[in-house]
Amino acid sequence: MYYLAEILPGVRRLRIPLSRDQVMLLMTAFNEYMLAVEIYLAHSISGTIVPYEWIPIIFGPIAGTILILAGLLALRNRPLAMWLAIPTFLSSIVVGLLGAYFHISRALLVFAPAGQRTSISLTIWAPPILAPLTFALVGVLGLSAIWVESPVDSGALILFGGRRLQLPYSKSHGYFLWVSMAMLATLISSVLDHARTNFSNPWLWVPTAAGILGVVVSLGIGLIDKPNRGDIWVYFVSMVVIIVVAVTGSVLHILSNLTVENTIVGERFIRGAPILAPLLYADIAGLGLAVLLDPDETPRAREYLKP
């Protein structure tokens, strides 16, 4: 279903140069780059980046570049592009899980007395335990987007050699559910970060509420078999609201890092409120809006779909 056209029929007349899956794949490449930048800043906090902290920083640009090359290659040779992209996405999942392990292990004092080995406070003050999973989520998104669904909204993915993989949900519903999980990871990261400040600033409740809204709405629409126009409107407006909250949050983070003289001090931006972190909400909500685009990939994949 072309969800966006259901609520804004005029968009059918627009000629969008990219298909929904192409938008998703482009976003994965963009995210690989941006994650590397965000992680570089985050890992700079301690002043020295130790060897394994370089893994995601180096991996991000490499993966992003490969995915862009694969995207260009897909215009002529889709299977070959897929063979390039699939290992990249799988690697992204591995890097994400590995990072999550490293971060979670910092919230565990394995040799501490029983009962004191982990706690919510340790989780709050440890490196963000779910942040590395964004790499894994990007990998999952890429793997979801790369396969053509035929017929549209059937949940049947066409694999190499024409083999079919039937999924319990359609691709659109899968995307919605992916958005809800990514939104949940962002919400938890945001709350854990803001918990360090005791939520002393009342504005910090806004991203918390926005995150819960995003999780519930995207999960809900993902589980509704045939969402009606009202459901789609609620989802659409929620995603737009989250983007507004995210951009506002980023501006507020910048303001919080400026001094009374509005001086830009590098370490305040690195160790203070992370300016890119709120934009993760915008990123996920942007992907959430992309789900509403026309899901029909078949015009661009005729060669691939040939029996």
Add this chain to the structure above:
Amino acid sequence: MTEKKSNSVWGASRLLVVALLVIIVVLGLALVVQAIGNAGKPSEVGRVNALANSRDACVECHRQATPGIVDQYGHSSMAGADVICGDCHEVASGYPGSEDHEGANILKSPTTAMCQKCHQQEVAQFAHSRHGIPAYVAFAGSKDLSPELMAQFEAVPEGNFDPNKARNAIFALEGPEITRFACESCHSIGKPAADGSVGQCQKCHLRHEFSLEQARKPETCNNCHIGPDHPQWEIYQESAHGIAYATLGYTWNWDAEPGTLTPNDFPAATCAICHMSGFGGTATTHDVGDRLTWFLAAQVSTRRPAWQDNMVRMQSVCLECHNKEFIDDFYAAADRGVEAVNARVQEADQIIQPLKDQGLLTAAPFDEPIDFIYFENWHHWGRTAKFGMWMQGADYTQWHGAYEMLSDLADLRKLTKEKLQAAEQVQVPAIPPTPTTTP
């Protein structure tokens, strides 16, 4: 039938997906609620002994040999971050200054080269500061420095200013039995190690808890910055900043993230806030001279290289609480105060100049009362007066500084006059002047 079975499998897998998603969402939201409930509480690393059940060989043995150290380290943030004993103490075989220890090759006291493995920027800034090699040269002199260390010394503003002033004369006179517990105790903060690295981070970051709060509190600086020659601790206690610390410091945010400090965390200045912490428009530094405009410790104070830049950094700290006019007025007044003290110190030089001209002072240092009075005039009272001005310790500027200088200048005049008269009387019989130097 087949269609029905397919639908059944389809429905079951959907249910499984829904169940998993609901579990994840409920658990995730529960974590959110828990995190909000625990918001603002400090990290528990420090209250929990991270090494309580460690099977690390060093920990197991030292739990018996030096249990205090193991317990302290178990409560440190470094232990919480999985930094083990060997990361700081263990080095390759043959490493300068290392020794064999229970099958491992270790440094008893890790050098800054070891700290630098993780804290590169901090060590580099420290090495470029007064706390680096100039602190060591102050008592040991520079003649035994290797060319590399000499170059490093000269690169530090204090090294350029005062390459070899021989203030270490007292060190030589007192002898190692005393100086081991005196000069060296503080000035070894900049002592070179066998591996060529300089300094001792542990002078301020006390072993083995390495507590942020401990390093930030002014009592840490009090270890050395105390006493008649540099009574910064006493002056701070007298100042409004020190009073705020003494009365309300227990409410301050001592564990705040470095580089993000604001007046909300520290409503008044501490030693670290002014000289080291990232505060206002100034970034964190371990170069304690990075924000200073004068060589206040010098006999006759002069401006530091690039003092205008340093002043901007220091004033950015001040501006978090004080207005620009107040700060400018204060700086202008304190600058004039420094010049006034300089004039008093130079007056002492003028007073004793005739003795120098006539060879009436002994060549040996600190062998007659006038040497001590002359020295104390600038080294104790002159410095104290200047420090008192900049740190708002009125009593130290007045009674422990300027007043003592007046007194010493009077004494110097008296002693000089007596020496000159004595010399004249000796010269009356028209015999060659008697050497006035003592053996």
